Amino acid sequence: MRRILAAVALAATLLATAACSSDDDQPGPAGGGTKVSVGVIPIVDVAPLYLGRERGFFSSRGIDLSLALEQSGATIIKAVLAGKYQFGFSNVTSLMAAKSDGAPLKAVANGCASTGRPGRDFSAIVVADGSPIRSAKDLAGKRVAINALKNLGDTTVRQSVRRDKGDPTNIQFQAMPFSSMPAALQSHQIDAAWVVEPQLSEVLTQGGQVVASNFVDTAPDLTLALYFTGMPLIDKDPDLVKRFADAVNESLEYAAGHPEEVRATVGTYTKINDVVRSAMILPSWPHDVNRASVERLAALGRQDGILTKPPALDELLP
Incomplete structure (x- = not known):
């Protein structure tokens, strides 16, 4: 910074x-x-x-x-x-x-x-339909999209991984606009994405899945x-x-x-x-x-x- x-x-x-x-x-x-x-x-x-x-x-x-x-x-x-x-x-x-x-x-x-509600927050870590990633700990070593490096996204994503007893140290963060993330998931350019609304609902309507509510995992x-x-x-x-x-x-x-x-x-x-x-x-x-x-x-x-x-x-x- x-x-x-x-x-x-x-x-x-x-x-x-x-x-x-x-x-x-x-x-x-x-x-x-x-x-x-x-x-x-x-x-x-x-x-x-x-x-x-x-x-x-x-x-x-x-x-x-x-x-x-x-x-x-x-x-x-x-x-x-x-x-x-x-x-x-x-x-x-x-x-x-x-x-x-x-x-x-x-x-x-x-x-x-x-909102403080797990699975019903306006922010989430999501994966595409058919992804082998089932929970936050599976994000270790994976390519995860966030909108800016060394910022709120990677801090809260790491916290979700920690809470799921995974290793947050080697996640491969990639910066891109929120609006580009649904298409990047669909084309497998990335393994997962941190999204907020309206991109969260866009991903879900395409068959994507929520693997963690990163804001809820961070603090009430x-x-x-x-x-x-x-x-x-x-x-x-x-x-x-x-x-x-x-x-x-x-x-x-x-x-x-x-x-x-x-x-x-x-x-x-x-x-x-x-x-x-x-x-x-x-x-x-x-x-x-x-x-x-x-x-x-x-x-x-x-x-x-x-x-x-x-x-x-x-x-x-x-």
């Missing part, structure tokens, strides 16, 4: 710019207010932001929101630090690694959490991701940061209470069919961070060599 720091020198000046543009999505219907761009990943986790924009939760707070699609949280962190976006969505492992390396960033709102009700920004923006415009966080929190609450609208919204920013849309398992979207689960991820990150030192959680968490 030290490569992130190459962007830090630019952060103070670039984050002070007024507006960021998005190549992947158009601004919301407000047409006025402060233009704010957020880096997100095309997965179900970020559906509340799309719903919140549609419902006017951002425009009512003077924010003209645009959303830009990226592959991973680590990529988004570098983009926020470089001033490409004012805010971003990232998993907590990426944020802890960046913070441990001295990146000037802070979470401003919760992102999403595991695991906090997985957060919305964050750089410290220069917090120092320059704390009012904007507060308005953004308030809009996110209202969006999380709305999404939690309107699952059918979530299902419809996901299809607006990533390609899914009706079967996948109806089958998707949705994340939890609580307001509060489960700090104990983040501490657990930090400990596993240290064990796996992803974090070189304990992250300053008091400085990172909202």
Whole structure:
């Protein structure tokens, strides 16, 4: 994660710019207010932001929101630090690694959490139909797809293997976008994949099987991701940061209470069919961070060599 720091020198000046543009999505219907761009990943986790924009939760707070699609949280962190976006969505492992390396960033709102239900979480380790892999311990020495190396995926996959009394040290992790994983499984380019919705349901509708619920194996009700920004923006415009966080929190609450609208919204920013849309398992979207689960991820990150030192959680968490 030290490569992130190459962007830090630019952060103070670039984050002070007024507006960021998005190549992947158009601004919301407000047409006025402060233009704010957020880096997100095309997965179900970020559906509340799309719903919140549609419902006017951002425009009512003077924010003209645009959303830009990226592959991973680590990529988004570098983009926020470089001033490409004012805010971003990232998993907590990426944020802890960046913070441990001295990146000037802070979470401003919760992102999403595991359902805590084995076999019924929105994240899983999956294999193709007919695979000889039957449980997590069989992943030892196998090719497993994750969306970014040395990150949340490999930490939680390893934890599933440990819990199943397997050897997690020689798994062959391969990085690729979540959207590419179902086809890679079908063509046997990989032996298994860590997927989240909607790709989880896509794999299952193709006959794939779940071999482990990696988030559930890691910690109860695991906090997985957060919305964050750089410290220069917090120092320059704390009012904007507060308005953004308030809009996110209202969006999380709305999404939690309107699952059918979530299902419809996901299809607006990533390609899914009706079967996948109806089958998707949705994340939890609580307001509060489960700090104990983040501490657990930090400990596993240290064990796996992803974090070189304990992250300053008091400085990172909202």
